[in-house]
Amino acid sequence: MSDSWKPEVEELRRREELARAMGGPDKVARHKGAGRLTVRERIDALLDAGSFHEIGTLAGRATYAEKGSGLTGFSPTNFVMGRGRIQGRPVVVGGDDFTVRGGAADASIWQKQAMSEQMANELRLPVVRLIDGSGGGGSVKSLETTGRTYVPYNPGWDWVVANLATVPVVSLALGSVAGLGAARVVTSHYSAMVKGTSQVFVAGPPVVARLGEQVDKEELGGSHIHARNGTVDDEVGSEEEAFARARRFLSFLPSSVHGLAGRVATEDPPDRREEWLLEAIPRNRRAVYRARRIIEAVFDQGSFFETGRLWGRSAVTGLARLSGWPVAVLAGDPYHYGAGWTADASQKVARHVDLADTFHLPVVHLVDQPGFVIGVAAERASTIRHGARALAAVYQASVPWCSVILRRVFGVAGAAHQNASRLSYRYAWPSGDWGSLPLEGGIEAAYKAQLAASEDPDAVRAEIEERMNLVRSPFRTAESFLVEEIIDPRDTRPLLCEFAELAAALRIPGPTARPLRP
DSSP: OOOOOHHHHHHHHHHHHHHHTTTOHHHHHHHHHTTOOOHHHHHHHHSOTTOOEEEOTTOEEEEEOSSSSOEEEEEEOSEEEEEEEETTEEEEEEEEOTTTGGGOGGGOOHHHHHHHHHHHHHHTOOEEEEEEESSSOOOTHHHHHHTSOOOOOOTTHHHHHHHHTTSOEEEEEEEEEETHHHHHHHSSSEEEEETTTOEEESSOHHHHGGGTOOOOHHHHHBHHHHTTTTSSSEEESSHHHHHHHHHHHHHTSOSSTTSOOOOOOOOSOTTOOOGGGGGSSOSSTTOOOOHHHHHHHHSSTTOOEEEOTTSSTTEEEEEEEETTEEEEEEEEOTTTGGGOBOHHHHHHHHHHHHHHHHTTOOEEEEEEEOOBOOSHHHHHTTHHHHHHHHHHHHHHOOSOEEEEEEEEEEHHHHGGGSOTTSOOOEEEOTTOEEESSOHHHHHHHHTHHHHHHOSOHHHHHHHHHHHHHHHTOHHHHHHTTSSSOBOOGGGHHHHHHHHHHHHHTTOOOSOOSSOOOO
16 A cells, blocks of 8 residues: 555645635626626735635535545635735735625634634734625524524634734725624724625615615615715725725735834935925915825825725825825815814724824824814714814824924814824924914904994904904914924925934834724
């Protein structure tokens, strides 16, 4: 008898081929006919070519002949996982296979999903989740299979939560995602949905119909809903775009909190000065301007990666580079509520600051903050509570911080432009306008009695405003050293690149006290 193990190796290869067949030709064809890639195609499209090392390929449900040990059938588990590389850096990737029981629990081996999270945590590697289906969530068919029910629990969820404080977590919703899968989507640092293909909900239309609500999947949980309410960070046009966005997001971050994000080469000179910035902010305080054009002008060209563009729209958040160094970006968008923070914008800011602090990214804040949005709708949305949370995130952040005041800084929300107890690494443009209240509206409040007693309130208001305009000059503030430096707007990029160089040496790796929460 030969000592060779060749027969066993041949059996290994046969079983691997069975696993790669996924749910079988018919289900794969149906899946691809819906315009979706298979889980294995997704992994190949995400990772560097040929870099995927799969773990648990042979896990699944096998059937054997009644006599002997011959394999008569094999259905692989509906979760494919392993290690690979993105732009040369090692990552962990795990994806749901919708062709095997639609990703439901009765086809899963939950240990694989849990291991992917644990592997990312203990090896200190980013994890990318390709979510399609319930993601290991429930199916009532499993009750017949097991002959019992159970008290709910989420296997491996402690690793899911721990990873928010340890490694970059990316979740891409690539199909109809419900229950535990939906929870996995939002428990991440960056998430995206594919327009027209992805839906996310706690429970799908058949379950919701029991409430008397007749809706289809897109009406219930399409990206047009969740990219605009903050459930996910991005809406993309295709799976390929989702993978590209994931790769780009990870390029700004270290592999874990125990390291620091690296610098990349850039041909954009740090001393570049944009002449048009002299006219970027209109003299008319009621006129709006394009905040993103200013962002593109002062950061490395083409480096700005915006997150959450479709929700909390009065605040702009994203990642960018300065002289090759990665930084987190905050700005105001006067096209929405005059850049005032709504409840949504406040949540968006708090989340972004927590992300920056978790992964040691210096923050650059291009400030235009007229205050929290006011009115009945704002009060009903609990704007002040969410705003106070954003204020706490800013004051608790430990990363280097630089603010550039472009225009307005008013009230409690204005105080959130940086932590006033820290070194004020801060610049102001000549267009800066600040105080406890804007003059517009503030005069009516402060001089109410005088205006009411006047025979010509408009003339009195104009006279008061003329006097106040002398006081509101930013040069008056600078005279008292209440703003440190007023700068030529064209000098913004050179000064920010200097900040990035100084901040790079101040970054301290390691876990933070307050990591990002879902």
